[in-house]
Amino acid sequence: MHETKQERRIRQLVELLHRKEKMHLKEAAKALTVSEMTLRRDLIEPHAGLSVIGGYIINNQRHEDDFTYCLREQHESHVREKAEMGKCAAGLIKPNDTVFFDNGTTVVHIIHAIDDNIPFTGVCFSLNVFLALKNKPNCSPILCGGGFDPQCNHFYPISENNELDDLRIDIMFASAAGVDGRLGVTCYALTEIPYKRQALRQSQSVVLVVDSSKLGVVRKAVVCQLPAIDQVICDVSLPAEWRAMLGTDEQRGAR
Template identity: 25%
Template structure:
């Protein structure tokens, strides 16, 4: 029955399964953990998702299912950095969307500012979260609002933390991305945040994209997975960036 629900919706939560199956949360957690061991699904914070790639818009905003388990682990660790009452920025990356899906289940009061349409839609279900969607242009096939329309808003807001991902990261070039229009928004997010937390699965390390939006020196915390090259860990330590490996 759990697998039938996953095939229909691609992802589910303990709360939803409890409502449909009338089984205790403890039993459901045990079942989901065992099913993950058997390779049937991927455990997420408070639920599970299907392992199959999908074009469903409710999954990844850009179809980015590569290293999905790593992305979930990174976002779960990132959520631990957030404190009650904070204002945070989320970009429109797949990892930020996973973080939004965790936050919607939290009881903390937060203000979240994002240019990610799916992230905003996820978090609006939590009455404790005030969601501010940055205005901008929406291109065909994209779920990120971009351009300079939202810059004036960002210049009026101070955030405690920016959670951001990138197409690539190197020590020399910092965080780089391919969308030059969204980069303008990300630059303003970096300026307006007290802390910048980079969320990067190992495939992003050592790669360079079109343009940089944050130098290495502007990054306060970097969260990555254990598949990242260990030589990279030493380079990050030398830059006095807090490194978290999941």
């Protein structure tokens, strides 16, 4: 039977994602020399274990658990909230700032919202975040390397020295898998901790960007306590006791 153009594209996508759990839609479209909209139409319904979630093509068969998590994170209402928070956070970046971007889907929304005319240095340790940064025309991206955690798609240091050592950061945009008034900011994986904590120490301003689904949630890996955060950008107002821990300065409250 003759292979249709759509079937050929899907076969090529399967080959591209053979050893990957996901690929940025823009990267896939460039590899196949078609538009992103064409691939979105191809995958309106999942084909060959592939689906479009947010801005990524997901290989469902490779990491079923990761796919379930990604579906939850990319729920439509949360995407809208994260996009709004991303715009608010991006407005804090000044020309020629050095900015550390944590991992997570919320951080990618910040990068998308940055004015393409603003020159800045973007520092990260997540492969997905790096792919977003390299598409900003006036960004000088720095990817912190080391060992690679394939489940979380990020790098972690394996020696005493790393790319962050010689950097002083103007703004750190921190993410979280959980935020609790007593137990602080937490994340899923212990491999996330080293770069996050080093960036916290070397940043002039730490901005936590988190949606309300993470409030009151505690994950296993501790990043920091709330007093280490200078400002919180959220889609709801924080509880009064958390505001007290952050301080009384209006700029340090929820936005």
